[in-house]
Ligand code: V47
């Protein structure tokens with residue numbers, strides 16, 4: 520008698536879904552059309568079982584997390600993405616914020632003695648904040664704390680900076696890397712397909728521009744992440760098209776660390792009439808992402824946007840990575856209506872969230888080097904030791 524995942528695949532009556540399941544179990548890549556079929560016909564249970572099997576083949580029960588904080592230099596932005604609740608147009612810049620170099624450095628200094636490993640710098644595209652400004656910020660951060668990994672600037676911010684400075688992606692990234700930039704975050708990808716991009720973020724860098732900046736970073740030896748803003752006006756084909764472009768680039772360079780689906784939140788933006796996706800659709804999407812993005816080592820849930828309990832649930836749908844302690848340093852999701860109005864988790868809370876669902880918490884750095892396995896540290900010790908709070 521066959522049992523486990525083989526039995527689940529065997530029991531499926533739909534011939535197409537069964538065939539896709541068999542391919543997954545044989546470690547064969549699924550095609551564009553098969554990705555769409557999974558979205559159209561795959562039940563939550565079936566997709567979850569397959570995605571969880573893949574996740575456990577790759578990582579067992581290990582669930583990574585990191586200790587990090589964000590700096591958002593400004594929310595003033597020259598662009599006007601319809602989904603963005605956060606930015607303020609340059610014409611109304613008095614309604615937004617702009618941090619000085621000293622203010623950013625003071626944020627970094629406020630973590631002196633605390634065991635964070637990463638600062639995530641991302642914000643609006645301010646026309647006055649240029650290459651020199653950010654290079655100076657990064658040099659000062661590195662002079663103060665050389666071991667702090669700087670993951671910074673979306674391809675949207677970089678594209679604008681480079682065009683203004685009349686630099687190619689290679690020239691610009693080489694300069695930023697020399698100033699201290701270690702890797703790129705995955706933001707600004709949204710939905711690559713022009714049918715959707717023209718409606719939700721027409722004026723910023725297009726798919727090829729975004730992909731080219733990440734390709735160039737990879738060729739220069741830097742790693743990066745990739746996101747997808749889902750659950751608004753895109754179709755299943757648009758989602759697979761997005762993942763397919765990333766999968767193709769990953770085949771070429773191998774430079775992506777993790778894929779981060781970002782659930783569209785609809786408060787206070789120009790797409791507030793668009794309903795948010797259901798939790799079932801969210802989990803189906805994580806599962807399909809795990810199955811389709813077969814060359815991405817990690818699939819990350821960003822809990823400030825999903826909420827901590829939903830992020831916990833993703834650990835059964837293919838996710839093996841939770842970002843992060845955050846320490847209430849980002850406003851992008853609270854301003855768009857996330858339940859997490861002050862996103863912050865202590866290490867003890869994050870570890871407990873992972874252990875509650877019988878997974879093994881492992882702290883990582885940005886490049887997924889293992890820092891510490893928390894499986895055998897008791898919750899009581901975690902709660903009393905200031906290092907974990
Ligand atoms: O590109 C903006 C998204 C992104 C909304 O690389 C929204 O580790 C949902 O990319 N509803 C920026 N999403 C954040 C980002 C990110 C976050 C965490 C980790 C990493 C990483 C990257 O935020 C934007 C956009 O896709 N966003 N508004 C909204 N209303």
Ligand code: SF4
Pocket residue numbers: 596597598599600603604605606642643644675720723
């Ligand atoms: Fe600007 Fe980014 Fe908001 Fe678009 S999503 S308006 S680029 S801050």
